[in-house]
Amino acid sequence: MRNMYSHFLVGVLLLLTFISCNNDTEKKEVPDVSNIEVNVEVRRLEQEIFALKSKDEIVKYLIENPEIEQKYFLQAGLYPSRTYLVDALWDFRQKVENDTLKLDADRIFGDFEKQKKEFEQAFKYIKYHFPDFVPPKIYTSVSGFANWGFGGDVIDFGDFIVIGLDYFEGETATYRVPEVPNYILKRYSPDYLVPFTIQILSNRFNKVNANDRTVLSHMIAWGKAYEFVDEVLPYVPDTIKVAYTEQQLVEVNYNEGYIWSHFVENELLYKSERMAVKRYVDDRPTTSEISGESPGRIGRWLGWRIVSSYMKANPEVTLPKLMADDNANKILRQSKYKPLSRK
Template identity: 40%
Template structure:
């Protein structure tokens, strides 16, 4: 994901883990004002209906009953007719390997109530901070590892096959360090991170590494504010050991950025070393986790919010990364 926000957020999402220690180990509290928001969520388990369908007419009926899903997810407009899409879906859902995949999803996600509850609470929190937020329709589906997550203003589709347990026989074709982050506890944080982009204002002319760092920092800060009871490891994506070591070496990490004058770097190849998806940040050390620029950005944004006492809506609306950095008073910690 980049600073720009598109209509869709197709996530082979590159989440990252957080810190189960240090300044982010805060008491979990959800206020009654949030919990009393008038939000009701019903997750539509479409994979059940689609695998129960037996004919072209059955699929045509499902497409007519779920027009947003058919248009945005299945891209019905690319087909010459509704029946042509229905015929293709019939063939896909009669495939034996897809049937086995569906059976695995049925076992792993037979009870989706906890995820649904967490997502409803998240929507209540977003509605509390951003009253204009409208709850989208939410569907689950078995995509055949074609799409993990789609989030638009009106629609969310969760490809449950991507979120089978990491040790499961069926796995998406992703590097292991990424695939490990596709698990049930990551579903709601991924969705909240995607939604955050619509509120995350940026300066389009600022192409510095600092701007990218602050963008991601705001993303993670937003997600933690909306999901205060979710462990940070499901928001930013390192192992607990990597989290601890990052805090222990924060001063060294920050020194690397300062001594190499990286904050105002605009070369995209250099920026990618610290922001892009990778198993480690090679420019610092093969033992340093990847995406350390994002991790530092979260620390900077947290300090800015704490020191300036900025409410979440105004924080997300602030496009000036330099201002956020300057007024954060950020200083590296010497340990957790």
Template identity: 30%
Template sequence: MNLSTAKYLIIITIGLIFYSCKNDPLDIDVSSVDVTLNVKRFDQQLFGYEKITDKEVDELAKKYNPFYTAFIENIVSIGNVNDPSVYYYLNNFTHDKNIKSVQKDIDNLYNDFNDYEIGLKEAFQHYKFYFPNKNIPQIITYNSGFNYAVVTDSSYLGIGLEMFLGDKYPAYKQLGLPQYKIASMTNKHLVSSVMLGWISTEFELEQANADLLTEMVHQGKLLYVLDALIPIEEDSIKINYTNKEVKWSNANEKQVWFYFIDNDLLYTKETKEIIKYMGEAPFIQGFPEGSPGRIGHWIGWQIVKAYMDNNQELSLTDLIKEKDAQKILNKSKYKP
């Protein structure tokens, strides 16, 4: 190969890379999308009190409601928010030796929340770009004592920081959490998990007693929306798989799909079967070694990607509005 040919190939290669990037429908510049993200550190304020009295309770209620009410009554379930003794129960919670230790670890890892705030803001800029009429929630961080990783309401998105302390955090194993779950309880997964939690409540599956195909396509739609909100994130982070599990899913996609077809599983409504392929699990029973749980989420994701690739006139809103999973499958021309 002479020098001129080599230069020509380099130019062609660079051109192809540039062309592919420019034609990625999710490669959107959102720097001009105006989003103000309001982040409140409820955990730091709550545990910053040396002693909680009625005065502190009033402060928390005024600053954080309706989240404060949800925290008291549902997230940590320590009583009724209007109970005159609620300050007493809050003191018990914040002065518990184990809970205080967890909060110290939260402070060590998340004292500076700026990087995560930037990541969340960029995600919500994409969200506002695609769904301009949707509400941008305030972000509230908390320590629930290992109860909830993400809680949402129309006005807020709560993040349980104790659920993102790292896959080596000793308390997780002490609590008996399975390793496949612990693997995604890291700060690297925070933005992705939080945004998936938000869109899962914003775009819920409305159909009751749905079949497996509908469940798969619904989860695929959520993951595709996540693709749009955090387009530079790795697939493994978005679906909470290890890199090895992503490789297995890619390598066995065809076999899994034909297994569903050959066993007439796409239209089953049996709860046991749906949980087997959609529920949290270390592996799929009866599948070859290395299979990850929630393989139905992965297949649904690939179907939706094919649907959007083959119907590029459709917007993200169009995708969300389309409720007919069979239509999505047919128009996707999905062939793994």
């Protein structure tokens, strides 16, 4: 693998220029969605909660917002009644560190108008591909990193999605997400908020075969998720979509043939052991089995390459057809995937 990266260094500058001018996103035909109308409703729950000045006001708020109370605040099952929830929300509201998280969210995201426009554009593309799609309402929150039993980074409740702004406040925040390694923490920043949410939303459409636990099945499932994000956020850089640095993305593109050979020669595709999935698909700082320089989640990226090849080889396959197809082996077989091998 060291030799692989020595070969990479020879062509890195040329490839950086080539990729910046000729990436797949720019080549892909982007549909015109200007005539598609969507309504994006945004509610700033963190502002609503921090505006409540007493337990009585919290009770009134919960009564007036039963959907938020039942689906969001009580979804974890930690509070047996409204009384316990009111006490928890009041405690949450009183903590200085939570107030700091909210102030940071106000500073970093402002009126959230930038993100609202990004969601509006993404929802237009989704509706283009899936005409029956009803855009979910977007609720923002500050959860205190879910320490009070409600909230999280992104939770899809069906008719609404709750986004924990405190998770995505980035490097300028007073507090960062606790107990998260740096290779994951870098993705908890404002630039990732909308793409991460769209990736979560793709689960609604991404059919998988629960009985197929092979490495290949996991790779293709993630590849379909990345392809979904690519289709509905066509102007977002691939570095954000796959959460790789520009150098990492150039390296894996350059060494695609070598990486694919590693999977084939070690007969990884049809392994179903959990450890194999963990090594090649799950979040890790590196895929050390390939190289100390090879980034983690390499199976997800490779799955996207296979899915992209499948879509190019089968232009009659629409995004809905792709997302509804849970036959990972068929997608690989019909992808005609054969990456360039560099010596």
